[in-house]
Amino acid sequence: MTSSISIPMTSTSHSNTTLLKPNQNPFLFGQSLLPKPFSFAKRRVSVTPIRASLSAAKESVLKDFHERRALKIISGLQNFDRENVASVVTAADKGGATHVDIACDPDLVKLATSLTSLPVCVSSVDPAAFPAAVEAGALMVEIGNYDSFYEMGIIFSPEQIINLTKETKKILPSVALSVTVPHTLSLPDQIKLAELLEQEGVDIIQTEGGKCSNPSKAGVLGLIEKATPTLASAYSISRAVKIPVMCSSGLSAVTAPMAITAGAAGVGVGSAINKLNNVVAMIAEVRSIANSLGISSGKLVVPEEKALRL
Template identity: 35%
Template sequence: MYLSNITLYNSFKSKKVIKVIAGIQNTNMYHIAQIASAANLANASYLDISANVKIVKFLKSFSSLPLCISSIDPIDIYNCISAGADLVEIGNYDTFYNNGIYINSCQLIQLVKEIKYLIGNIDICVTIPYHLNLVEQIILAQNLKDLGVNILQTEGVFINSLSKKMPRLTNSLSSSLISTYFLSNYVDIPVITSSEVTSFSASVAMQYGAYGIGIGSAIKNNSSVIHMVNCINEVKYSMYINSLMKHDNFNKTECCFTIKNNKK
């Protein structure tokens, strides 16, 4: 794993990353300040915001967390990096999807090349489009690694062909978790699970190989900073319990192995 930002490197090394998402279309400074304050108080790993220079400068004036700007516009990304953003995410394809446009692997690779040319060694996260089949997702992820992409993110979008009785949450999250499982097994790049993540699903994501999760909708609808902090802490606790369970299972396995081998 390589990350040029030392703060991000330490967060990802722990495999307990929490990315707090303010929203790519959220330009309400008061609301963004609430989310940023909650993320700071809960010791989140980093903030994900719209690629807006004013927002970057505003948050840099009081928040100590690394800032990730999300966009597919190379010029907006370049300007935000110049303003002090720490990390770039190429993703949030919702505006494309809403217009019936689905970005393909070749287009995404070309976009990454263009952005890397503009920003140099700044860390880059790329969201793997959900509409690609799993083989295409893995091949794309491997190509992105070769280009120097540092982090992958999974996404999930409502699938209309599924039963109308099945909640949107289930559809969206299932897609993201399946991608997390396969990408983490076939590509040696940290994976962030996003899309409708809750305290329960955060634990599942970690079991599926995620280095961390992106949490947005679960906190944006809360009315106060305290409620937002509690929501983030619930996710952190879920991830902590998951790490303890992994440790306990390892110890139990090791113990049983030792006992069996000591029997005469």
């Protein structure tokens, strides 16, 4: 039996924001942090380069999505095992991924940034937890990766997700924001929520569905069956919004290229990597997925292009 989760909303004032150390991460420095003694004229001169810098940094993080070649490796929203997270981050770095997604914990962010120069994304359903992780070095935040909550019978309503999004945008308006659309919604409702999220200024829509899929076949057929729900969401949502869509959950080297063909700007892979028991196997799996997307050669290759070369 499922229940709808209730997330307490904590408002964050500008005075709280000024307690952060902006020099540790450019995304934390904005107009609201300028010294109060400055005159209005001086603020106008100072804010322009700051905004330009923030915009450039954000665009750098989103570049692979706009080029439709992003590969995000996910360690898990509630995975705080430092050894496992370190292995996943190392695999992402060595295997050819473009981004890595970890639990929203400042210490884990510092660990990740010590192991890779890839943009680090943090996942949470608590907007108040994001600033500390961003201060520690995270360059993207994700409202989502709900799989672990489903196992507890907890689901998220569209209203709650919109509220979480608004709160996050209020706290960190200049940080790249990805929001997952739950597979627990019907496909038309997923599309409607995605459109509302786009209106709220979300940068990336992420799909899911692997957890709800129970393949009846083994091998390649089973891999395709498992990916079907998230592929269907990516296809439908990518045609309804203009922002990039990341297809995630239940993907593999077999189905990752299908996601791009379906309209996704990138893929997110979690369990296929973090379920492996050693970093060498993890690196090999990430590399296999990256190769299937043509990322290692700097050019994404979709199935139609492969066929033309035969």
